[in-house]
Amino acid sequence: MNLRRTSNRASFEAQREAMVERQIRRRGIGDPIVLAAMAEVPRHLFVPPARRKFAYSDRALGLGPHSTISQPYIVARMTAALDLAGLRETSAAGGEVRVLEIGTGSGYQSAVLAACGCRVFSIEREAGISNQAAANLEEAGYAASVELRIGDGSLGWPEESPFDAILVTAGAQELPPALLAQLAATGVLVAPLGPPSAQVIRRGQFEKGELLWQNLEEVRFVPLRSGGGFGDSSER
Secondary structure (H helix, E strand, O other), X not given: OOHHHHXXXXXXXXXXXXXXXXXXXXXXXXXXXXXXXXXXXXXXXXXXXXXXXXXXXXXXXXXXXXEEEOOHHHHHHHHHHOOHHHHHHHOOOOOOOEEXXXXXXXXXXXXXXHHOOOEEEEEEOXXXXXXXXXXXXXXXXXXHHEEEEEOOHHHOOHHHOOEEEEEEOOEEOOOOHHHHHOEEEEEEEEEEEOOHHHEEEEEEEEEOOEEEEEEEEEEEEOEOXXXXXXXXXXXX
């Protein structure tokens, strides 16, 4: 038995438990599906080895020029905003919630969604980032529930639509029209929208054919770059 590896694993598990309790539950997120997923997913596997000691800290972490891994609270907040329990009841796929994620980044948000029982379709503009996310998801054990595509996320994934939920992990002034067109009639969309200095996580859901919006939280996200560049990053 490798005692050092066993010790590291136990340390990360303890840090993850503390993260869920202090950073997420105490800030008012009580969705049991989301709390269980955040407690399950080994966040440190989505962080470069040199930065793993910060994996469970209360902040976003840089992964490269155009990508970071989001603050744990923001990942939980956006996931909880999808209301996955409600979407299971209205899903056309027999209770399986199909989620389009725009901006794969490290793959951590994809893994959390997969741990929540979702089928995830995630798009990332940069091949290197997407390939690393694929390796991270494989190592963490969530690759079977996540399909990855390299391309322009603002165009969505039309051949797999409609989606029960769409989650955007990069800031934009306005929502790309193609994404809204791929949302199911009972679906939920969560995205950070507005100018860089005043971004707000917004939740949109159709009611009687009209999309109703709710403002959730002020944030600072990596910008949605022209041509579909996204980056999985935010902090309050």
